[in-house]
Amino acid sequence: MPEATIDTGNTAWLLVSTALVLLMTPGLALFYGGLNRSKGVLNMMMMSFSAIGLVSVLWLFYGFSAAFGSDSAGGLFGDLGQYFGTKTYIDLFWGATAGNPSGIGIPTFVFMVFQMTFAVITVALISGAISDRAKFGGWLLFAFGWATLVYFPVAHNVWGGGWIARKLHPLDFAGGTAVHINAGAAALGVVLVLGKRIGWPRESMKPHNVPFVALGAGLLWFGWFGFNAGSELTVDGVTGLAFVNTQVATAAAVLGWIIVEWIRDRRPTLVGASSGAIAGLVAITPACGFIDSWAAVLLGLVAGIVCALAVSLKYRFGFDDSLDVVGVHFVGGWIGSLWLGFFANPDLNAAITDTVGAKAGLFMAGGAGQLAGQAAASAIVTVYSFAIAFLLAFVIQKTVGFRVSAEAEVEGIDIAEHAESGYDLTPSGGGSGGAFAMAGVGTSKAAAAPAEQPASEKVAG
Structure with a gap:
């Protein structure tokens, strides 16, 4: 196979973006840790840091092949042996080949480690829903099973040319479906198995360290530019569009969440502003490289408002999603995914029609076809991730145990x-x-x- 020329500019940008995305997981640990009660802050942060260790190793050995290898099992996942073995690793190390999944002169090792950081944070996101009550060993077993059975095949279906991509042509620039809807649905499944924290919702379980929350949100915001703009892989106009849209949508979401608090509670909070930023980042993720900046501002405003209202649904329906993974990531991911069905603009990104096989959004003279594809893909990922997460958590709970004892929960899981x-x-x-x-x-x-x-x-x- 002929060796392609390595594009040093694209490679350098992706290496920087990889470091930015990796920083997001420690940022998430601070964000979740601050939102948690003080007696469980370390356990909460450990779940994020352990995801870095566990998922990185899984990704190297078989996760990358499962997600980005050639179609196998009817398009459900990639060829597990494609990027596994000494000869393959030597080829990957020395440079880009014509068969490189990136296809743009980036060494496959660099593309692999960039996508590795996405897998890491997707698993870590789930942990926020189960704070103060999950055994650390149970969490590691769940993370191993869910990454293997859900994230890797879903990533293949959304980004790696699998069945969903071929049949439904959904747009997902950086992970609205593959990351946020996926993690949010899984969080709901695990929560339903583990049950409510002792004392919830009667007892006050407010954040114990608000500066941690703001610092974590700031690190996530900073790292998200690598998450979104880095997903273009090259350095071009779409990279700039994704970068700008990430900023303005997030800013608008902060305002949207604050407005809800001001009207509903008469006082805006720093926790609310931080949560609004995350909601905006989540919503713009799938759409950042496909929509106009004015549409990004509207998206952020809607996400901030809707997610601020959605987090209260757990009280209405009685599921203890501790740190609002469902209300922010699941709901925000759905908003961003559906937004593409209305506002995807081929004039901004030719990949919408030239490569992906998708169509313009409904409000961009494209009809309702893309909206239907977005909804169908998001629904399939929702059902699949929820079902597997629920079953995994149930099996772990009935075998080795997933929830800590009542004594440990009351006295402090740390x-x-x-x-x-x-x-x-x-x-x-x-x-x-x-x-x-x-x-x-x-x-x-x-x-x-x-x-x-x-x-x-x-x-x-």
Whole structure:
């Protein structure tokens, strides 16, 4: 196979974008950790960091092949052996080949690691729904199974030329369907198996560290430019369009969420502004390279308003989605996906009609065909991800156990699962226990468990 010339500019941009997307997962850990109660902050953050370790290894060995290998099993997933083996790895290391999935002079290793970071954060997103009550070992088993059975084949179907892409022609520039709808549906499935936290919704479970929330949201916003603009792979006009649309849609979503809080609660909050930013980032993800900037502003405003209202649905329907993964990622992903059915503009991105086989949006003189394709693809991913997540969680719960004991949940999952606490509240100097006391080991449960903030010091969220 003839070797293609490596495009150094495209490769450099994708390497930078990869680093930006990887930064999003520690940002997510801070965002989720701040939203969580203090006695479970480390467990919450560990679920994100463990996703980096687990999914990265799975992606190298078979995930990339399953997602971007040649069609196998009728288009359900890629050829598992295509990018596996010593000879293949040598070819990947030395440069781009004519068969490179990127097709634009980027070494396959670089394309592989860029997509690896997407797989990592998609799995980590699910964890926010199950805070304070999931065994860490159960989480790792679930993450392994869900990545293998759901994310890898869904990525193939949406981006790798699988059945959904060939038959329905959905547009998904950077992951509205493959990432956010996928993770949101899975979160709902796991929540229904694990059940509600003890005391929910009677007890107040407000964020314990609002600066963490804002810092995490800021890191996510920063990294999302690599997530969205990097998904063009090349450096061209569409890259710039995706970059600008990411910014303006997110800004509008912040305003939309604040408006809802101002009208409903009479006081806008920093937690609300941070959550609005995430809602805007989620919604613009599938559409950023396919719509006009004015449509991106409208999308962000709608996403901020609708997601701010949607997070309260868990109280109406009685499912304890701890950190609103369903209300923000699932709902926001659906909004962004359907938006393409109305506003996709082939004049901005020729890939809409030339390569993807999709059509212009309904409001862009394209008819309702693209809207139907977007809805069908999103629905298929929703049902598939929800069903597999529910079954995986159910099997884990009935075998090795997925939910911690009531005692561990009440006293603090950080101590029970990790033998450490996020905040050392023991007196300094001269106390018994030394270093073990600081780590929360060998101390009384009262001393080891982190205290909750007084109600007067909590920020409404």
